[in-house]
Amino acid sequence: MAVIVNRETCIGCQACVSACPFQAIEMRDGKAVITDKCTVCGACIPVCPVEAMYREAAGRSSVSDSNAFRGVWIFIEHEENRIKNVSLELLGEGRKLADTLGEPLEAVVIGRQAEWMAKEAFESGADKVYLIEGLEFENYNTDCYANAFVGLSRAYKPSAVLIGATGNGRDLAPRIAAQLETGLCADCTGLDIDPETRLVIWTRPAFGGNIMADIICPDHRPQMGTVRPNVFKAPVRNTGRTGEIVRVAYRAKPEDMRVKLVDTIRICAGGVNIEEADIIVSGGRGMGKPENFRAIRELADVLGGAVGASRAVVDAGWEPVMHQVGQTGKTVGPKIYFACGISGAIQHLAGMSSSDLIIAVNKDPDAPIFQVADYGIVGDVMEILPLLTEAFRTVKAARK
Amino acid sequence: MEIVVCVKQVPDTTEVRIDPVKNTLIREGVPSIVNPFDKIAVEVAIQLKEKHGGRVRVVTMGPDMAKDALKECLAIGADEAVLISDRAFAGADTLATSYALAAAIGKMGPVDLILCGKQAIDGDTAQVGPGIAVRLGIPQITYAAKIELNGKMLKVDRESETGFEIHETSMPVMITVGKSIAQPRYPTIKGTMKANRAQIPVWTAADIGADARKIGLNGSPTQVRRIFVPQARAKGRIIRSETAAESVARLMQKLSEAKIV
Numbered sequence: 001m002a003v004i005v006n007r008e009t010c011i012g013c014q015a016c017v018s019a020c021p022f023q024a025i026e027m028r029d030g031k032a033v034i035t036d037k038c039t040v041c042g043a044c045i046p047v048c049p050v051e052a053m054y055r056e057a058a059g060r061s062s063v064s065d066s067n068a069f070r071g072v073w074i075f076i077e078h079e080e081n082r083i084k085n086v087s088l089e090l091l092g093e094g095r096k097l098a099d100t101l102g103e104p105l106e107a108v109v110i111g112r113q114a115e116w117m118a119k120e121a122f123e124s125g126a127d128k129v130y131l132i133e134g135l136e137f138e139n140y141n142t143d144c145y146a147n148a149f150v151g152l153s154r155a156y157k158p159s160a161v162l163i164g165a166t167g168n169g170r171d172l173a174p175r176i177a178a179q180l181e182t183g184l185c186a187d188c189t190g191l192d193i194d195p196e197t198r199l200v201i202w203t204r205p206a207f208g209g210n211i212m213a214d215i216i217c218p219d220h221r222p223q224m225g226t227v228r229p230n231v232f233k234a235p236v237r238n239t240g241r242t243g244e245i246v247r248v249a250y251r252a253k254p255e256d257m258r259v260k261l262v263d264t265i266r267i268c269a270g271g272v273n274i275e276e277a278d279i280i281v282s283g284g285r286g287m288g289k290p291e292n293f294r295a296i297r298e299l300a301d302v303l304g305g306a307v308g309a310s311r312a313v314v315d316a317g318w319e320p321v322m323h324q325v326g327q328t329g330k331t332v333g334p335k336i337y338f339a340c341g342i343s344g345a346i347q348h349l350a351g352m353s354s355s356d357l358i359i360a361v362n363k364d365p366d367a368p369i370f371q372v373a374d375y376g377i378v379g380d381v382m383e384i385l386p387l388l389t390e391a392f393r394t395v396k397a398a399r400k
Numbered sequence: 401m402e403i404v405v406c407v408k409q410v411p412d413t414t415e416v417r418i419d420p421v422k423n424t425l426i427r428e429g430v431p432s433i434v435n436p437f438d439k440i441a442v443e444v445a446i447q448l449k450e451k452h453g454g455r456v457r458v459v460t461m462g463p464d465m466a467k468d469a470l471k472e473c474l475a476i477g478a479d480e481a482v483l484i485s486d487r488a489f490a491g492a493d494t495l496a497t498s499y500a501l502a503a504a505i506g507k508m509g510p511v512d513l514i515l516c517g518k519q520a521i522d523g524d525t526a527q528v529g530p531g532i533a534v535r536l537g538i539p540q541i542t543y544a545a546k547i548e549l550n551g552k553m554l555k556v557d558r559e560s561e562t563g564f565e566i567h568e569t570s571m572p573v574m575i576t577v578g579k580s581i582a583q584p585r586y587p588t589i590k591g592t593m594k595a596n597r598a599q600i601p602v603w604t605a606a607d608i609g610a611d612a613r614k615i616g617l618n619g620s621p622t623q624v625r626r627i628f629v630p631q632a633r634a635k636g637r638i639i640r641s642e643t644a645a646e647s648v649a650r651l652m653q654k655l656s657e658a659k660i661v
Contacts, residue, residue, distance in 0.1 A: 002617070018419075021627050036463065036490035040617060041624035079561075143539055167561055171542045174527035178498060178534035183621030186494075186525035205630065207522055208413035212630045220621035258539040259573070262555075263566040273561045321545075321559060321580045327524060328437075330561075336660070347414070353633050357660065359651070365640065374636035375651055383644035391652045395661050 002055070003040055005032045009052040016044035016053060021211060041213070066159070069221040072098040073158040074126070075149070076109045076117050077140075077169060083117055085234060085276055086164030088124050090227055092235035093191055094162055095125040097200065100193045103159060104128055110148055112138040115245070122243040124235050129245050130156065136252040140168045143256040146175040151250055153180060158222045160200050162191075165226035165331070166275070173226045183217035185225040187331075189354075199223065209327050209350025229275050230333025231354050267320060274323060279305030280334045282325055282352070283313060286341020286362060286381055290318040295385040296340060302392050308332065308352075310342045326351035341381040344369030361385070401454035401549070403445040404505050405478070405515045406532065407438035409462055409469035410522040434469045437517025439476075441577050443584040444547060445515050446477040452549055454512075455479050459504055461489055461497060467600050474595035475587035481598065482508075486605040488616045494523075496619035498531025503608040505536065513554075514574040518543055526576070533574035540574045541567055545581050 005016075012030040024037035025044060032044075032053075045053045072094045077084040091107065098105040106128040107121035114137075118129040132148050153161070153176070161176075163169045165187045177184035190203030194216070202215045202225045217223040274280055281300040283293055293307070300307050309319035311326055325332055327347040337355035342348060344360070344367055352358070353372050360373035361381045370376040377384055415430045434442075445456040457480045458473040460466050470481035484504045492500065505511060514536075516529035526542070533540040545564060546557035558565045559578050587595070605615055613619060637654065641647040655661045 036487050039491050039624055041627055043627050142541075167543055167559065170526050171530065171540070174494070174525075174530035175534055175540070177527070178495060178531040181495065181621075183493065183495065184527060185622060186523075186527055201625070206524065206627075207411070207416050208524075209630070210413065210416050212628050213624050214626040214628075215622050216625050217621050218623065259541055259567050259569040261565055262568050264560070265564045265566070267563040275561060315579070321578060322561060322563065328519065328521065345414070358633075358636070365638070370638060371635055372633040375654060376636060376638045377647045377651055378638060378640040379644050379647055384648060387644055387648040388651070391648055392661070395652070 003034055003038055003042065003044065004054055005034060006052040006054070007031050009050050011050055011052075013049060015047045015049060019043050019047040021207075066219070066221050069157045069159040071104045071106045071128075071156070071158045072101070073153075073161045073222070074105070074107045074121075075161070075163040075169070075172070076107050076121055077164050077166060078111060078114075078117060083120055084164060084166065084229075086166060086169070086227070086229035088120075088234035089229065089232040090162045090164060091121060091124040091126060093227070093232040095235065097160065097191060097193055098127075101159070101198060106130065106158065108149060108152060110137050110145055118245050119242075120237075123237045123239060123241050125238075127243045129243065131245055131247050132250045133247075134251055136257065139261050140172075141252075141257065141261065142171055142175055142259065144252040146172055146179065147252065147256055148250050149176050150179045152248060153222060155248075156246075161222045161224045163224070163226045165228045169226050173224060177224050180222070182220040182222060182224055183215075185215045185217070188225045188227045189231045191225070191227065200225070205327070205350055208347045210346055228331040230331060267322070274306045274308050274325065274332050275330050277306035277332070278335045279303045279338075280308045280325070280332055280336075280352075280355075281305055281338040281340065282308030282310065282342060283319075283340045284310035284342030284348075285312040285316075286343070287313070287318075288341070288382065290316075292382055293318060295382060295389070299338065299385060299389045299392070302389050302396065303336075305334070305336075308337075310348055311345075339369050339373065340385060342369055343367045344372065361388075401448060401452050401513060402509075402511045403448060403454060403456045403513045403515060404508060404511050405438070405441045405445050405456065405458045405473070406501055406528070407442065407458055407460045407469055407473060407517075408435045408520045409433070409460065409466045410435045410520050413521045432465070432468065434472050435517050435520045435522075437519060437521070437577065437579065439473070439517075439584045440579055440582055441515040441517050442473045442476060442478055443582045444577055445513075446585075447582065448513070448547065448549065457482065457508065459484065459501060459508075461485070461492070461500055461504075464602075470600055471595040471598065472587070474598050475591040476585050477591060481600050482603060483600050484603045484608060486615075488605045488610075488612065491617035491620060492615060493620035493622045494525050494527035494531055495621055496615050496617075498528045499535055499614045499619060500605075500608065500610055501528065502532045502535030503610050504603060505532065507603070507608050510572075512571040514538075514572070516574065516576045518576045518578045529574055529576040536572070536574070538572045538574055539569060540576075541569060542576045544575045544577045547575060547577075547581070
């Protein structure tokens with residue numbers, strides 16, 4: 001596989017040079033030359049006015065017989081006796097992919113006593129559940145879970161595997177993909193099926209959210225991806241809907257337990273995980289000083305929401321890292337997102353622009369956050385926040 | 401303690417801009433830096449070495465220019481650096497990259513600890529570290545916020561969604577680090593001079609005994625099919641009143657009209 005330039009027809013217009021996202025095309029003697037930075041993304045091919053660029057397929061071996069692989073698999077992630085929202089969201093979206101392909105939607109449930117999760121998976125759209133139970137699966141453990149999953153995948157051969165792009169999901173998925181020697185697309189925000197090739201098209205942000213890329217995995221199975229929480233809606237539960245449970249008597253080996261979980265420490269205020277929150281009040285550098293975050297917490301308390309933070313304030317040590325929203329923090333999608341004193345760098349926007357409603361408060365009318373906000377107040381955040389808190393408190397009191 | 405840190409040279413994505421007319425990335429003048437999380441991993445390695453002795457080696461895969469990234473790591477205290485570079489590595493996705501890095505580490509002899517940044521800021525995949533661990537047959541802990549050596553065991557605090565998990569592990573192990581674990585130090589003049597003088601060995605695909613089917617484009621199951629600029633969210637209403645109280649009142653009115661409150 002390589003992109004080739006036809007030197008006979010190239011007119012040296014340099015259209016491809018500026019179209020290349022990887023600066024992989026140079027001009028030599030008035031002709032375009034592909035350098036070793038090329039990733040064969042093909043961005044140059046359609047911009048060439050004389051069709052001098054094309055893809056050459058060669059040397060790539062197809063590793064598996066793709067027809068032997070069937071079914072869209074969802075990994076069911078759970079914590080404290082609850083299925084994570086993202087797994088339900090993936091059951092909803094996976095159902096659509098499975099229907100388009102005419103293949104079954106199947107869930108993988110691993111846990112200590114986990115049959116109750118199978119029931120919920122059926123009610124959220126799964127046709128079949130592969131169930132592995134055992135004491136060693138009580139808490140998430142990378143090797144125990146990854147090796148169990150790899151065993152299932154080798155035995156039952158899914159065509160696609162979707163895993164939530166949570167901390168644990170992003171720990172687990174690359175471990176599975178490397179063992180199966182297949183492709184994995186990280187942190188997807190869009191999923192589709194190519195009607196011609198029946199391949200999953202995985203859409204994901206790159207370069208800090210500046211660009212989006214469509215990725216495919218043509219010759220290896222299963223096709224794998226982690227998918228960000230909060231980009232898809234969880235399906236409505238179909239109570240009583242049921243399916244087939246396949247129990248697999250897999251036990252972890254001693255070498256799977258080289259890493260041991262000895263303790264967990266909760267520090268998130270009120271225990272609200274921002275990835276699962278309906279309302280988030282976030283603060284940025286524009287809050288002025290760490291003490292002013294009290295105003296953020298007060299509004300969050302009145303609304304029953306969680307506190308978020310920009311990268312700048314996490315880097316400055318004002319808020320712990322698990323509150324960070326953005327490309328290197330968490331992706332959130334609450335019903336209402338308040339951005340207070342946050343300028344709105346693209347890395348921040350990448351983590352919150354799927355919120356249903358965005359309300360921004362910033363003193364700079366040109367702040368990029370106002371480009372994505374549904375409502376924006378230009379003004380001093382320390383003047384406005386207490387008034388806003390009071391206004392919501394009044395609304396709340398009137399309701400009671 | 402034998403520590404190897406895997407680093408990546410990346411464009412500073414905070415400086416990347418989109419050309420509004422051509423809809424492409426403007427990368428001219430965008431500086432190349434050591435991926436910030438990888439630099440933190442180097443710092444952690446140096447701190448562990450300072451406390452417990454041993455050696456810190458850094459490795460990267462990339463073009464000749466990536467030596468600059470390695471020199472930055474040498475300047476702050478890494479002992480040795482290796483560049484793996486070959487035309488045959490070009491176009492590698494995370495699977496092929498982790499294969500090549502693992503092969504290079506395999507050539508380095510016994511290693512106790514492999515450190516990586518939690519993710520690179522250009523690709524943001526967080527997949528190469530775990531991929532290396534699988535190839536080497538060792539366990540992993542991702543998103544570490546603290547690493548302590550107690551005898552032959554490591555105690556690692558891992559960032560979770562609501563706080564921390566405390567793990568214990570034997571070595572060898574691969575650990576990825578987040579930014580709360582350490583702040584990279586600045587290079588000293590002496591360190592910079594030493595780094596500039598350093599001869600960095602370059603290992604080719606043949607040097608690391610790589611299987612040609614597992615590296616570069618041939619070893620990469622994923623392909624980028626299309627790249628595009630994300631669609632912007634529709635712009636909303638700006639409220640700008642004389643006083644803060646008026647602004648808040650207008651917002652509450654709009655929220656009430658929209659039946660949000």
